[in-house]
Amino acid sequence: MGPVNNQKRLFLPDAISIYVQFVIIGSILYGVCYVWKTLNSERRLSGFAVATLAEEGLGPKESYLKDSNKTIAAGLKSNSGPFQIITGTGPKLVLQNRFADELRNRSELDFNEAFRKDFFAHYPGFDGFRASLDNPTLIPSTLRIKMTQSLGLVTNHLVDEATAALHELYGENREWHSIAVKQHNLNFIARLSSRVFLGRPICRNEKWIEIAKNHTVSGYITDWPAVDSFLAARDLRAQPFFLRRIKHYFMPHNKNIRKDCSLKLSPPLLLTRTPERHYADAKQIINTEVERRKIRAQIILASGGKPAKVSDAIGWMVEMAGGKEVDYVAAQLSLTVASIHATTEALTSALLDLVTYPEIIPSLRQEIIEALSTGGWSKQALFKMKLMDSFLKESQRLHPVRSAVWLQRSYAKLLMISFDSLVMVRMIYHGPIWLIYDANTISVSMNRKVMRRVTLSDGTVLPVGARLMVAGGFRDPKIYENPDKFDAHRFFKLREENPNGAYQYVSTSGDMFGFGHGNHACPGRFLASSELKIALAHMILKYDWKLDQEDTMPKFFQNETAHMTNPGMKLMMRRRTEEIDLDLKVDPDLIDVKE
């Protein structure tokens, strides 16, 4: 009898132990399932035309990656009903603007799920995106219920912070000088937002401000700071899906957002992640503050007093969570992702409009003076700034974060921008290319995923699993007279003719949804409006602004369907003497506000 072979086999050679065979076969099966699942989700949707820039010899995916807006514009021109575009993460439906109202409150459509795939929430480093996806209702409901109720209280805190931050960030220089305006604005908005999210002293803690900015808005394209987590996601989308899982370890923006997130071996030989740096640092700062507050509240209660009314998001979230286990650190990071980038963009676009149309400055100054002269800062004073409201809405109409067409009034030089400077900011890989704005730009919003089948009024069936977006009517000549003209008074006049609140900055409608529309419309827009009005009131009364004629770089860039102001853009400014005193004389915690 020969030797007995005790080694059991599956399909692999005897020499490989049964356990290793299980691992190998399991991995192969996992790989096959992953490829099958992904291929399935990237398959085109049957029954919907595919938009493509065929006249430029491009296929659907190349068309979208080269110029998403032109591709969408082409689709809208040649289709009267919904059609699909082929993005880096598979097909998406584009619906004509007439469907916006019909879809706005459909419970079959999910907002968060629309982003899960595009923002790689399951990859290391994308913690900010993951936090909002994992707990989709806490933040919107905290903002909708608690923050909106406390806007009066918040106003004084924002004014207090604006006064301190403006002096530190923009300075007192009375000579004309040039500044990289977006970077200043980013710091300014990070300070204001952090005051509302975390209160004092954290909003002035340099480490926290760095986290708040870097988690959403850091990184570099050549020498220009940009939005790291957004760029990391964008780079990944441009990769073939089967390489993403490996390549993300080596891609620059992905490496940045994963900083300190190194792999290490721990028993029993499992690969684990060390905590993400932003998260670990934020946890230390926020937990210390939560402890400090608990102790203060205990002392006040013990002495028979009543703790003060909560005026920031830490307190509101605790109240909303009602004792449930919540990761407040992840929630704070998620708030910064949702708010700081968009509000910085809005402020920077508004300043650009201000220097491009300086004739509006005297009227804005006059309105601020009148609004504040009868009772100082309050929610009501902000409401009285109706021209400012209209100016902000017009700025958003022409430059929504999700899209815009830049009216090149004073920028003839831009048209001569050299090919070289575009190449300088051309994206690595075959990813999207930054562009200066052109008239083909189309605004899209209302990103949703179909969770249950939806039949539209025209009979079109939206299949389960499809992701969709709706085209806006921001420049529709049937809705807006001279739609390409910047008219700071446009919404002021419309508001006078229709006093139903429809034309306020924070109102959304089926054609103009810079803040989205329907049950997922931006719940932070009321805060954004207050922040922007307070910031601009200070900036307009305390400083003169003008274009920097030396700065010939493009003012806006396009990245897929998102649009952003140039992070390197420069403006000229100098300190002036304000007509009225804008600064609070009393600690906002001591001002009694009736909401």
Ligand code: HEM
């Ligand atoms: C000017 C600044 C801002 C703009 C232009 C903006 C724009 C938007 C847009 C377009 C959406 C999608 C809505 C939809 O698809 O219907 C959205 C959602 C959201 N925004 Fe904003 N936003 C701004 C500021 C803020 C701020 C300051 C916060 C936080 C305080 C915030 C928190 C959110 C949240 C949590 C959502 C998700 C809502 C949900 O899940 O239902 N945003 N925003």
